[in-house]
Amino acid sequence: MAYIDNSFKLVTVLNRRVDLGAVTNALGHVVAGLVAADRSAQQIEFLDYPTQSGWQSLIARHPIIVLRSENSNQLRRLHAEALELDMMANAFVQTMLGESAIQQQAATRNAAPDELEYWAVAVFGEAERLKSLTKRFSLYA
Numbered sequence: 001m002a003y004i005d006n007s008f009k010l011v012t013v014l015n016r017r018v019d020l021g022a023v024t025n026a027l028g029h030v031v032a033g034l035v036a037a038d039r040s041a042q043q044i045e046f047l048d049y050p051t052q053s054g055w056q057s058l059i060a061r062h063p064i065i066v067l068r069s070e071n072s073n074q075l076r077r078l079h080a081e082a083l084e085l086d087m088m089a090n091a092f093v094q095t096m097l098g099e100s101a102i103q104q105q106a107a108t109r110n111a112a113p114d115e116l117e118y119w120a121v122a123v124f125g126e127a128e129r130l131k132s133l134t135k136r137f138s139l140y141a
Helices: 020-037 072-084 101-110 127-134
Strands: 008-015 046-050 056-060 064-069 088-093 118-126
Touching: 008 020, 008 072, 008 127, 020 088, 020 118, 064 072, 072 088, 072 118, 072 127, 118 127
Parallel strands: 008 064
Antiparallel strands: 008 118, 046 056, 088 118
16 A cells, blocks of 8 residues: 655665664654754644544654665765755764763764764655655665
């Protein structure tokens, strides 16, 4: 069955060389950060899924796709291209781990751009625009 609400997508790309536990942590951070950055534009649409039990979940209307990169440089390139196209993008790099948020922020700020090791990138936008950015990646499996 094909999903029909796919004119927009949220695509995440994870560095396959990073430990699964660490990269899924990075995945959570990039998606949460992207949603937070979208607060005013409200492009990422959520639907309520209520249950008869009385609880409900908010789930994105459009697909969330998880892809994998072969290395950090592919993620760096994806992130730069998405920003150049003025798309909503968020990245997680290795310096965002540490003993405290202050230490993580300082390490990230002080690292040379070409020294940043990318672990995850999330991009939201029109599916057709995303296709050209993500065609070199495969599904995360």
